[in-house]
């Protein structure tokens with residue numbers, strides 16, 4: 001399974017900020033750690049700001065800070081801001097989908113979509129940060 | 137503060153094997169959680185899990201009998217706050233001894249006070265003593281609350297996948 005670039009940027013930024021909610025970081029610092037473009041990340045951070053997951057801190061040394069709820073925000077909440085991971089369930093149709101073969105293929109793909117969705121929906125940021133810590 | 141995570145204070149409780157007198161409260165908690173009252177089911181489960189003649193009142197095991205099925209309750213005095221049920225199964229589908237969690241439930245009004253966590257830890261401890269070094273469960277894919285709970289305990293998808301069809 002591959003996530004889009006913006007989604008990955010958002011997940012990295014959120015994990016970084018939510019791990020230490022009192023700390024503020026600039027887009028630059030986060031971009032550097034994950035080897036991503038600062039411009040791209042700044043755009044993503046603005047989207048996260050609009051839904052209240054991060055807040056911009058003004059003034060000297062300003063940056064971003066996590067402002068969501070680690071125990072209630074799931075990976076799916078973040079992913080869905082940038083992409084749809086279950087397009088078939090959302091009614092997206094492709095050529096050939098109306099044939100019997102296409103329908104059978106959709107059935108198999110939907111099984112995978114449903115599992116992916118359940119996985120992302122059940123992992124909170126808190127759980128994700130514990131997973132990161134276990135890997136250290 | 138940015139990270140004011142509303143975590144209720146830890147609820148003090150004591151975990152022990154369920155007794156017959158706890159079962160009405162277990163039935164009530166389950167009915168509240170699932171919307172179905174299944175008295176017969178819980179009484180039968182209790183008989184099979186905790187009420188066999190080899191069993192003692194508490195879960196200190198007689199040396200000759202290895203307990204591998206556990207129906208536990210978390211209590212505050214006589215009040216049952218929650219329950220958990222599990223057993224160690226060996227060589228099912230080729231898997232070495234492993235603890236299975238079948239059911240868990242905590243009273244609605246005291247959730248997020250750590251009782252679920254305490255129950256699972258208590259069961260895991262008994263699984264370890266019974267020789268299992270892995271714990272497993274099976275959940276409805278769309279039951280996000282309970283899946284979030286098990287994931288918060290560090291559980292991830294295992295190597296098995298469940299398949300089914302209409303008969």
Ligand SMILES: CC(C)(COP(=O)(O)OP(=O)(O)OC[C@H]1O[C@@H](n2cnc3c(N)ncnc32)[C@H](O)[C@@H]1OP(=O)(O)O)[C@@H](O)C(=O)NCCC(=O)NCCS
Pocket residue numbers: 071072124126143169170238239240241242243246247248249250251252253254281282284285286288
């Ligand atoms: C799942 C359940 C057992 C959890 O019990 P609990 O006493 O609230 O659990 P705890 O307080 O120990 O919580 C442990 C962790 O689970 C996770 N969790 C619990 N409730 C959660 C929720 N509503 N959303 C997201 N995560 C949650 C959290 O990560 C929590 O850790 P934290 O408090 O440090 O954030 C309880 O909610 C319940 O009984 N639900 C109904 C179960 C049911 O319907 N059973 C029938 C089918 S078997």
